[in-house]
Amino acid sequence: MTSAAAAARPGGDSVSAGPTVPVRIGTMERSSATPGGRTRREATRQKLYEAAVTLIAEQGFSATTVDEIAERAGVAKGTVYYNFASKSVLFEELLRHGVGLLTASLREAAEETALRGGNKVDALDAMVRAGLVFIDRYPAFTQLYVAELWRTNRAWQSTLMVVRQEAVAVVEGVLREGVEGGEFSDEIDIQLTAAALVGMVLVAALDWKSFQPERSLDDVHAALSRLLQGRVSGAR
Amino acid sequence: MTSAAAAARPGGDSVSAGPTVPVRIGTMERSSATPGGRTRREATRQKLYEAAVTLIAEQGFSATTVDEIAERAGVAKGTVYYNFASKSVLFEELLRHGVGLLTASLREAAEETALRGGNKVDALDAMVRAGLVFIDRYPAFTQLYVAELWRTNRAWQSTLMVVRQEAVAVVEGVLREGVEGGEFSDEIDIQLTAAALVGMVLVAALDWKSFQPERSLDDVHAALSRLLQGRVSGAR
DNA sequence: GTTTTTGCACTGACCAGTCAGTTCAAAAAT
DNA sequence: ATTTTTGAACTGACTGGTCAGTGCAAAAAC
Incomplete structure (x- = not known):
């Protein structure tokens, strides 16, 4: 809903305001690097790519549901939306x-x-x-x-x-x-x-x-x- | 057949049971040959093909709705299902x-x-x-x-x-x-x-x-x- | 202590397919 | 010639289900 506004607003009131959905992360993020060198986030996104690509190849974009993608990637549906703004953006x-x-x-x-x-x-x-x-x-x-x-x-x-x-x-x-x-x-x-x-x-x-x-x-x-x-x- | 339709019906029901949806008619039917020589049905099916082909080419099968196809062909939605058993069959x-x-x-x-x-x-x-x-x-x-x-x-x-x-x-x-x-x-x-x-x-x-x-x-x-x-x- | 993920209930829009009813031209009856 | 009947073709409001996207508190990872 108002996530755009929230995302645009720099921190400050971290009381109860912010879901702060970061649609796009900066490349120079200081997000902790895993043993593998990649960020955790990157690994999740990769899993989602892999799940989405086979499902969409088989069924097409519209016939593939976000629930299916999440399930095959082994993550929760919320995670998909934490990492991508929408199904189209993921694609x-x-x-x-x-x-x-x-x-x-x-x-x-x-x-x-x-x-x-x-x-x-x-x-x-x-x-x-x-x-x-x-x-x-x-x-x-x-x-x-x-x-x-x-x-x-x-x-x-x-x-x-x-x-x-x-x-x-x-x-x-x-x-x-x-x-x-x-x-x-x-x-x-x-x-x-x-x-x-x-x-x-x-x-x-x-x-x-x-x-x-x-x-x-x-x-x-x-x-x-x-x-x-x-x-x-x-x-x- | 569900009881919902029967329950909603106020009264004065027809004697015979059958709704008789003719998915396929015999070829020797008394189907009126139009001036063009084609049956009316064939003309309708042709219109549906033409409407469907452009819409599906643009948007894909799943993203194209039967309502859209019917509208572009200039017929009612029911007509689509009178002529084809389903959206997939039409396709x-x-x-x-x-x-x-x-x-x-x-x-x-x-x-x-x-x-x-x-x-x-x-x-x-x-x-x-x-x-x-x-x-x-x-x-x-x-x-x-x-x-x-x-x-x-x-x-x-x-x-x-x-x-x-x-x-x-x-x-x-x-x-x-x-x-x-x-x-x-x-x-x-x-x-x-x-x-x-x-x-x-x-x-x-x-x-x-x-x-x-x-x-x-x-x-x-x-x-x-x-x-x-x-x-x-x-x-x- | 911050970021990321989870789990799950919820909403509202959208859509395939249904069905009772309408239209109308040809066939049958008168 | 006129009226009645027939039935294929068509209509469109309606239904039951599906799905993208939301909200949020708690847990896990870092």
Whole structure:
């Protein structure tokens, strides 16, 4: 209710006034570090992310209840609201968190290839692999992300767009450098090609996880590499 | 049947017991053929499909209410339940309807290419175009389909799998024929490659519709053709 | 002693599905 | 030709249940 006002008001009257729901904690908090180095709070949030991501991937956002999330995370419902302002906010931060991991991973793959003196096709290939590794590790997140990406009229729409662009931009960057360096035709449509490549990996990987989960990552990677490098047409 | 309804009824009840809710009518009913040739019922169902597809694409299944669907279709809520057993059933039949259209379109593209004596790459290219045409015409359906495809634990899961397989099988068929005829390497992974191709078109097309809607279909098709035929690497 | 979590009762909005009743055009009866 | 009947199609107020979010005192963790 008036939690916003209470949160905005700095301490002072700690008599009976304050539920003081801290919606957002500062990064430099002095909150005691646990043996693990993380704050207790962070650990709880992580548990909630993990619970939410699988449930929402399976059922969708609206069909997943806060009670379910709390139960699977093994915490009380009140704890969810102590840590997140609302169900939507929990979801939004989960999206940011997840795509952040992916983007970092893609970027690292591209940079590492460059350092090793690989060409742009190598970089693309490394990013395909990084994408597969990510999806292999976080299949539920991927599922949920795909399900939400092209929706409209949702609260977290803008968050999603920002975060999507960060990830796709990494691919576009490699394509652009490839064109500038003469390795790729300058007639390619960078934006559309980037989207198509992402789609290729995304859908192939989801197909892999859904229908042929026994196959190895290397195996799947090899099949996609072949397609990427145009080694499909032409027998042998 | 609960006693509540009977208790609330003031009197003068009808003789026969049955409320007789006809969920499904026989095809040879005396259902009046309207001027359009379609039955009234069919027209109503079509309106409901159209209303449901956009709403669910925007908001998702659970977040879309039956009241909303009825309102947008311009019918009363009861009419929805007169025509469909439940909200899920409406959605399920909508899925079947839509994917049926896509599958037919893909099949036609492949067959027509074969008739014209085209090779398998031509067939693939024609199917890419057919996919784009479909998405161009039914963007909301596509959106909704992608959002639901990899979910688990949902009532319509099995329906979706069946219908997905029908569509993907068309692509797999062309790839298989291509391998058998020596046009494609026999080392390609048919299932995974088909999924990747579908993903390429799907994601590129959704990107097109979402972020560059002003571009023409031909333009987008050209970009994907280039990628499909491996004309990306290699300057010029 | 401060922060975080718990447990649980509570509220109010919202929503899927129901059902008694209405409409109306075609069929049957007159 | 006119009236009556029929029943598929449709209507919308209503119900029973669900769920996001609240409030708070006490416990646990730090």
